Amino acid sequence: MSSLQIGLLAAGAVTLLAVVAYNYWVSRKSAPRQPDALPPLDNPLAPGLDDAGAIEPVLTDDFDKLPQPERKPVLDALIDVIATMEVEQPVSGDAALAALPATRRVGTKAFNVEGCSELTGEWEPIVPGRRYSAFQAGVQLANRVGPLNEIEFSEFVVKTQAFADAVGGSPVFSDMLEEVARARELDQFASEHDAQLSFAITALSAAWSPGYVHQHAARLGFVAGVIPGRMVLPAEVQGLPPVLSLTFDTQAAMAEDPDRSAIREFTLSLDVPQVARTDQPFVRLRQAADWLAQQMDGAVTDGGGQRLGQDVLDQIALDLEQLYDALDARELSAGSPQARRLFS
CATH class of the missing domain: 3.30.1400.10 (ZipA, C-terminal FtsZ-binding domain)
Incomplete structure (x- = not known):
């Protein structure tokens, strides 16, 4: 083999290695970045937000120590149509729960029933083991799907009446046209402020x-x-x-x-x-x-x-x-x- 051939082979080998190295570099450069060892962060958000920082949930058996939302009545006349129900005698929470409809929706709106506790005299979500002297049912006036309409209001009346019949109550309903108009006004406000x-x-x-x-x-x-x-x-x-x-x-x-x-x-x-x-x-x-x-x-x-x-x-x-x-x-x-x- 002549020196010229040897030189050409050497040059070809160098070129091939250069191409391989370049392709490897391009591949590494274009590959997605992978996680790496990083030092821990102190105060990851701005100063002054330390006390409001996020807390990662931790599984524990001591559930009483976890912060929980305060248990309050759900229904609010501000955003719900509410029908009150008087009953002839106090009704147990177990009986009231059994009388609730299978679904807690009226069309696309939330439907809820609350009881007036015989013990405290305050409205609360129905729970077993309590007794209730009155009830109120409500349907939400609006959500991001839209306002309550006449068909949904009628379905609300049917569901509320069925519950009232089961617990021996007499419901009082507000005017449908007034509530539907109120729903449209609330939906307009919500749309403008979402x-x-x-x-x-x-x-x-x-x-x-x-x-x-x-x-x-x-x-x-x-x-x-x-x-x-x-x-x-x-x-x-x-x-x-x-x-x-x-x-x-x-x-x-x-x-x-x-x-x-x-x-x-x-x-x-x-x-x-x-x-x-x-x-x-x-x-x-x-x-x-x-x-x-x-x-x-x-x-x-x-x-x-x-x-x-x-x-x-x-x-x-x-x-x-x-x-x-x-x-x-x-x-x-x-x-x-x-x-x-x-x-x-």
Whole structure:
């Protein structure tokens, strides 16, 4: 073999190695980022929010120590049509529960029955072992599906009358046309004061694996939700809606090999009427979006690819304060039981 041939072979080998190395580098560069060992975070959200930070649920047998929502009557004349029922003699909670209809819905609206406790004289959800001197049934005037209509009101009357007959009660109903008109007015207000905010975090260079997204979100207190590709920042009180939610491609989360799934965008969301104003949810949304974008080499966008500047976010914050004021004035403060039911 001549020196020329040897030289050509050597040059070819070098070229081949260079091609292989380049392809490996491109493959590594374009591969989704994987979770890595990261130091723990102190105060992941802004100072001043430490006491309002999310608490990851912990399974325990000592349920009495977990914060629970205060047990209060559900029905409220502000957002419900209410029919009262007098009874000839006190009725046991067990008998009342047995008389309830199979479904607690009237069309697309919630249907509830409460009893007046013989012991305390206060309205409460019916529980076994108690006795009740009167009852009231209610159907929600409106929700995000729309206002109560005439057909739903008629179904409410039928269900309430059947319950009243079973417990020996005499119901008193309000005027259908007046209640339907009230439902439309409440639905109009709700439509004008509903807000569900979403920011997208978009990758600027390499994509992310589901594990990489989970790892960074978990550092801010997010925990896995029931649906694949969804994480939530839970409220401090068990049973209340999450403060924020994070979602990404469900198919990527359910892939046989999630590490090879490439995610280039995920969404941070806030359902404004569901979370109390005092929890500063929008402040937390901004901080979470900014921190995740910085740590993951991403950008905060509107979902259409347009970056959201601080001036835009400041304007949204001002608009939200006006929205909160309007809800407060209507006695439907964000995060209240009434607001959570109306905006659902």
